[in-house]
Amino acid sequence: MQIIVNGESQERDYPLTVTSLLESLDLRSEQVAVEVNLKILDRSDFEIWNLEEGDKIEILSFIGGGSQQPRHR
């Protein structure tokens, strides 16, 4: 199936839970937030949440930041 992870189209085998997706990307679930089709998931749901064809997934984490920095164009 085709899913979009952080804006990048990826071909993945079904079924795929959020936990398996994070593991395949070497990401630690306790360091990230995951949004699927604009819905923010609870961390406790990562293991049971099956991703579907066409899902748009955003994986975010904390980076260095103080206040607003000018947007890069």
Added chain:
Amino acid sequence: MSDHPSHDPLIIAGREFRSRLWVGTGKYKNFEETRQAIEASGADVVTVAVRRVNITDKNSENLLDYIDPKKYTILPNTAGCYTVEDAVRYSRLARAAGVSDLVKLEVIGDERTLFPDTAGLIEAAKILIAEGFIVLPYTNDDPIVAKKLMDIGCPAVMPLAAPIGSGLGIRNPYNLKIIMETVKVPVIVDAGVGTASDAALAMEYGADAVLMNTAIAGAKDPIMMATAMRYAVDAGRLAYKAGRIPRKLYATASSPIEGML
């Protein structure tokens, strides 16, 4: 004197903070420099931004590997958000990525000045407070807006000293003083500090804390500047509590006249 004036914690929403210097984690050369500067600053609250992870580079490190969330209070911001919707979305993502309900709320109004959109700020704060967030709003040096933010339930307000990253120092000390007299919640002066004396002044005026990033990260020696800021904030706080002498136009002798020949 110890490094931190003893038993003078900053209390916000029932949480106790040891240091009155809060620092950002942006603009450093690397995570190691970030870690060292934060340690030198003595801060126990550090701000972070929320962004997409790099999924193409599996070796990319995570900031939290350097800034231990058990040791520091991680304060996520909504930097880069120009709308209420974005600020609310990023706040929710920050809560999902972290462990607390704390958010440093920024709704930016303009790219050149990076001044806050205060109408949007109040609107976003209301939404987030209703969802249980502890909202620390980055606001203008406007006493009326600061009071409104307090009234809707913000447990602290964070007025700017000058535009973000400008290093101009405190542009409107009188407004900041009015804010400090008007609101009953802690006032954290955020943004615009350039050097140690700016931080000391903010504290002498009666600020409860100072938050900065660029003044430290952008210094030639960030770690040394972090140390300077730590002393400045402590010195300013002590001077404020000690109570300065009034300004007089003419001299007052400090040595007695009696006993002179």
